[in-house]
Amino acid sequence: MARTKSASKKRWVKNVTTDSTHPPKDLFTKSAPVIARSLASKKVSPKGPGSGMRMLTYFINRAGKGLTASRRRTLERAKELLHERIEKEKQREKKKAA
Numbered sequence: 001m002a003r004t005k006s007a008s009k010k011r012w013v014k015n016v017t018t019d020s021t022h023p024p025k026d027l028f029t030k031s032a033p034v035i036a037r038s039l040a041s042k043k044v045s046p047k048g049p050g051s052g053m054r055m056l057t058y059f060i061n062r063a064g065k066g067l068t069a070s071r072r073r074t075l076e077r078a079k080e081l082l083h084e085r086i087e088k089e090k091q092r093e094k095k096k097a098a
Contacts, residue, residue, distance in 0.1 A: 036081035
Protein backbone atom coordinates (compact mmCIF):
# COMPACT_ATOMS: atom_id res chain seq x y z
CA MET A 1 0.00 0.00 0.00
CA ALA A 2 1.42 3.38 -1.00
CA ARG A 3 1.82 6.11 1.59
CA THR A 4 -0.40 9.10 1.22
CA LYS A 5 0.92 12.62 1.52
CA SER A 6 -0.82 13.19 4.86
CA ALA A 7 0.55 9.95 6.33
CA SER A 8 4.12 10.97 5.55
CA LYS A 9 3.59 14.38 7.19
CA LYS A 10 2.62 12.71 10.45
CA ARG A 11 6.00 11.03 10.63
CA TRP A 12 8.22 14.11 10.31
CA VAL A 13 9.96 13.36 13.59
CA LYS A 14 11.65 10.23 12.27
CA ASN A 15 13.78 12.39 9.96
CA VAL A 16 15.30 14.51 12.75
CA THR A 17 18.98 13.70 13.15
CA THR A 18 20.25 16.30 15.62
CA ASP A 19 23.31 15.45 17.64
CA SER A 20 23.59 18.45 19.95
CA THR A 21 22.96 16.84 23.33
CA HIS A 22 23.52 13.46 24.85
CA PRO A 23 21.21 12.47 27.70
CA PRO A 24 22.43 9.53 29.78
CA LYS A 25 21.41 6.09 28.60
CA ASP A 26 17.95 5.03 29.85
CA LEU A 27 17.28 8.47 31.35
CA PHE A 28 13.65 8.46 30.26
CA THR A 29 12.98 5.22 32.17
CA LYS A 30 13.82 6.82 35.53
CA SER A 31 11.64 8.76 37.97
CA ALA A 32 10.29 12.24 37.18
CA PRO A 33 12.59 14.15 39.58
CA VAL A 34 15.67 12.38 38.21
CA ILE A 35 14.65 13.12 34.61
CA ALA A 36 13.97 16.79 35.37
CA ARG A 37 17.20 17.27 37.31
CA SER A 38 19.29 15.62 34.63
CA LEU A 39 17.70 17.52 31.74
CA ALA A 40 18.25 20.82 33.57
CA SER A 41 21.97 20.18 34.04
CA LYS A 42 24.52 21.97 31.85
CA LYS A 43 26.17 18.64 31.04
CA VAL A 44 23.06 17.31 29.29
CA SER A 45 21.51 20.62 28.16
CA PRO A 46 24.29 23.15 27.57
CA LYS A 47 21.77 25.88 26.72
CA GLY A 48 19.85 25.39 29.96
CA PRO A 49 16.62 23.77 31.13
CA GLY A 50 14.65 25.10 28.14
CA SER A 51 16.73 22.84 25.94
CA GLY A 52 15.99 19.94 28.29
CA MET A 53 12.26 20.69 28.03
CA ARG A 54 12.45 20.50 24.25
CA MET A 55 14.31 17.19 24.51
CA LEU A 56 11.65 15.76 26.81
CA THR A 57 8.78 16.97 24.62
CA TYR A 58 10.54 15.51 21.58
CA PHE A 59 10.90 12.15 23.34
CA ILE A 60 7.22 12.08 24.32
CA ASN A 61 6.17 12.96 20.78
CA ARG A 62 8.53 10.39 19.30
CA ALA A 63 7.28 7.61 21.58
CA GLY A 64 3.69 8.47 20.73
CA LYS A 65 1.17 5.72 21.33
CA GLY A 66 3.93 3.32 22.39
CA LEU A 67 4.08 4.87 25.88
CA THR A 68 2.17 3.22 28.66
CA ALA A 69 -0.19 5.41 30.67
CA SER A 70 2.03 5.26 33.76
CA ARG A 71 5.18 6.12 31.79
CA ARG A 72 3.39 9.04 30.11
CA ARG A 73 2.27 10.32 33.56
CA THR A 74 5.86 10.11 34.81
CA LEU A 75 7.18 12.00 31.79
CA GLU A 76 4.46 14.64 32.07
CA ARG A 77 5.35 15.06 35.76
CA ALA A 78 9.00 15.51 34.74
CA LYS A 79 7.85 18.25 32.36
CA GLU A 80 6.02 19.99 35.22
CA LEU A 81 9.11 19.82 37.44
CA LEU A 82 11.31 21.12 34.64
CA HIS A 83 8.84 23.94 33.98
CA GLU A 84 8.98 24.91 37.67
CA ARG A 85 12.77 24.99 37.47
CA ILE A 86 12.64 27.20 34.38
CA GLU A 87 10.27 29.61 36.13
CA LYS A 88 12.52 29.80 39.21
CA GLU A 89 15.47 30.56 36.96
CA LYS A 90 13.53 33.37 35.27
CA GLN A 91 12.65 34.84 38.68
CA ARG A 92 16.32 34.77 39.72
CA GLU A 93 17.31 36.56 36.51
CA LYS A 94 14.66 39.23 37.13
CA LYS A 95 16.00 39.84 40.64
CA LYS A 96 19.55 40.17 39.31
CA ALA A 97 18.45 42.69 36.70
CA ALA A 98 16.57 44.84 39.25
